Structures are given as structure tokens and as C-alpha cells.
Amino acid sequence: MAHPSSLLQGLTLVEEAVRRERSGRLPHNASRLAEASGIERSRVSRLTKELRDLGYLERDEASLFGAGSGYFHIASALTQPWLRAARRELRRLAGAHDVTSLVATADGPAAVLARIESPAGHESPYLHAGARVPIWCTGAGRALLWDHAEADISALLDDVQFVGVGGPGAPRSVAEVIDRQDRDRDRGVIDAAQEYVEGVQEYALPVRGLSGIVGAVGVGAAARGSRRTREMQAALRAVADRLSALAGGDG
Known part of the structure; x- marks a missing residue:
């Protein structure tokens, strides 16, 4: 029998740690987590260790586990009106324009997919809610960098390994990421051609809240004609505006 994925097992551990914490009883240590979750020690x-590095779990001096700041950050984000409304908006985009549509939030040099919808029969094997993807070679990821100055991008991507990551159109240096950001700001939309997956064209825009960019909305599909592309981009812009209005940024 195949082992459950690391993602599912990691979620199980976080869920068990949070459940135990909410019960008011003594938190679990690693052995108790293994026993409660059924996952080998x-x-x-x-x-x-990976969950602690990502901020989803914390371990105190007694080696007891509880929810970390990353968990609370995501939990807080998922309660926001704009993100709740995004599911309906993404479904409309996916159905009307035959695209994969998604919303992402920033987590350092990664973009975390908070919501994703695919057209019927075209579920993506490489994208799913909760996935972490490179912020610098995905459409939604680069939309999260829309307001970043050159120095901010350089600092964020200073330790990034560009070689071997992404599709054939992925940028291969910080300078190339900066050039593409300048180009796409002038165009008014992030245009990521085969940057993450070969054969996939992505477009994306930031979602703005009161304090700046709170997320990004993007679409991905095979390249298509100019008329359909314009219609898809217009629909994407309308969704970004509506979600920004709900987030308090008014687009």
C-alpha cells in the first residue's frame, strides 16, 4: 500500500497538535503525536522539523508542540471576506474561459495557493490548495511582487536556486525577474509564458487591501488567440477589482 503524501501527513500533525492545544490538556510531544496520528515516529x-521551519508548528523547551505563527497567519487569511468570495469568482473564471484559476498569498520566496479551480475534466496534477510554488516564476507569484522595488526583489531572491526550477520560459536570475516585472507593469498584467510549466500561459494581477497587496489572482491555460486572450484578461481584471474592493483596497 502506498504511503500517504507528506502534505497529508503534515496536515494531520498540525491538526492533531491544534486539536490537543484547544482541548486545554498538556500538548503532545513527538512520541504522542506519532501515537495520536498513526504516523511512524x-x-x-x-x-x-519541516513544519517548524515553515512556521506551522512551534516546540517549547519541554519539546511539546503547538500551532506556530504560520498556522495562525493562514487561518486568519482564510476568514477574510475577499478570500471567501474568491472561490465563487474562480469557479466562474474556470468555467467561462476554460482556464485553471487560482488565488495565492506570499510566504517569503514562495507563493502559497490558497484557492484553485479547474475546468471540468482538467484538474491539475501539479497545483492544489496549500501547494507552495516559486514566487518568481509563476504568474500569481510575480503578481505578488508587483509593488516590490528592485532592492526588495534582490533581497527576497538572494538565495534562490534558479537553475532547474520552472518551465522553459522561467527567469534564470534576479535581474531577469526585475526586467519582467518592469515589462509587465507597463503592460498592466503579469504575463508568464511557460515560466512554471511547459505549454502553460499564465496571467495574473494583485489583490490589494488597506495595507497593500494581500494576494494575487491568476489564470493559466494553453496559449490561445488574441480575442479569447483579451476576454480572459478582462474577466481576470474584473475579478481582481472585485476582490480588492472586498479586501478594502478598492482595486
Whole structure:
């Protein structure tokens, strides 16, 4: 029998740690987490370290686990009106324009997919809610960098490994990312051609809240004719404006 994915096992560990914390009882250590989750102890050790590195779990001086700041950040984001409304908006985009549509939020040099919808029969094997993708070679990821100055982009991507990541159109240096950001700001939309996956054309725009960019909305599909592209981009812009209005940024 195949082992459950690391993602599902990691979510199980976070869920169990939060459940225990909410119960008011003594939090679990690694052994108790393994026992409660049914995951072998060695995998619990590896996964909890990764979850701590990502900020989803914290471990105190007694080696007891609780929810980390990353967990609370995501939980807070998911309650926001704009993100709740995004599901309906994404479904409309996917159905009306035969595209994969998604919303992402920033987490350092990664974009975290908070919502994703695909047209019927075209579910993506490489994109799913909760996935972390490179912020610098995905449409929605680069939309999250829309307001970043050159120095901010350079600092964020200073340790990024560009070689071997992304599709054939992915940028291969910080300078190339900056050039594409300048180009796409002039165009008024992020245009990421085969940057993450070969054969996929992505377009994306930021979602703005009171304090600046709170997320990004994007669409992806095979390249298509100019008329359909214009219609898709117009629909994308309307969604970004509506979500920004709900987030308090008014587009």
C-alpha cells in the first residue's frame, strides 16, 4: 500500500497538535503525536522539523508542540471576506474561459495557493490548495511582487536556486525577474509564458487591501488567440477589482 503524501501527513500533525492545544490538556510531544496520528515516529520527527521551519508548528523547551505563527497567519487569511468570495469568482473564471484559476498569498520566496479551480475534466496534477510554488516564476507569484522595488526583489531572491526550477520560459536570475516585472507593469498584467510549466500561459494581477497587496489572482491555460486572450484578461481584471474592493483596497 502506498504511503500517504507528506502534505497529508503534515496536515494531520498540525491538526492533531491544534486539536490537543484547544482541548486545554498538556500538548503532545513527538512520541504522542506519532501515537495520536498513526504516523511512524521517524516520519513525525522529520515532518515536525519541516513544519517548524515553515512556521506551522512551534516546540517549547519541554519539546511539546503547538500551532506556530504560520498556522495562525493562514487561518486568519482564510476568514477574510475577499478570500471567501474568491472561490465563487474562480469557479466562474474556470468555467467561462476554460482556464485553471487560482488565488495565492506570499510566504517569503514562495507563493502559497490558497484557492484553485479547474475546468471540468482538467484538474491539475501539479497545483492544489496549500501547494507552495516559486514566487518568481509563476504568474500569481510575480503578481505578488508587483509593488516590490528592485532592492526588495534582490533581497527576497538572494538565495534562490534558479537553475532547474520552472518551465522553459522561467527567469534564470534576479535581474531577469526585475526586467519582467518592469515589462509587465507597463503592460498592466503579469504575463508568464511557460515560466512554471511547459505549454502553460499564465496571467495574473494583485489583490490589494488597506495595507497593500494581500494576494494575487491568476489564470493559466494553453496559449490561445488574441480575442479569447483579451476576454480572459478582462474577466481576470474584473475579478481582481472585485476582490480588492472586498479586501478594502478598492482595486
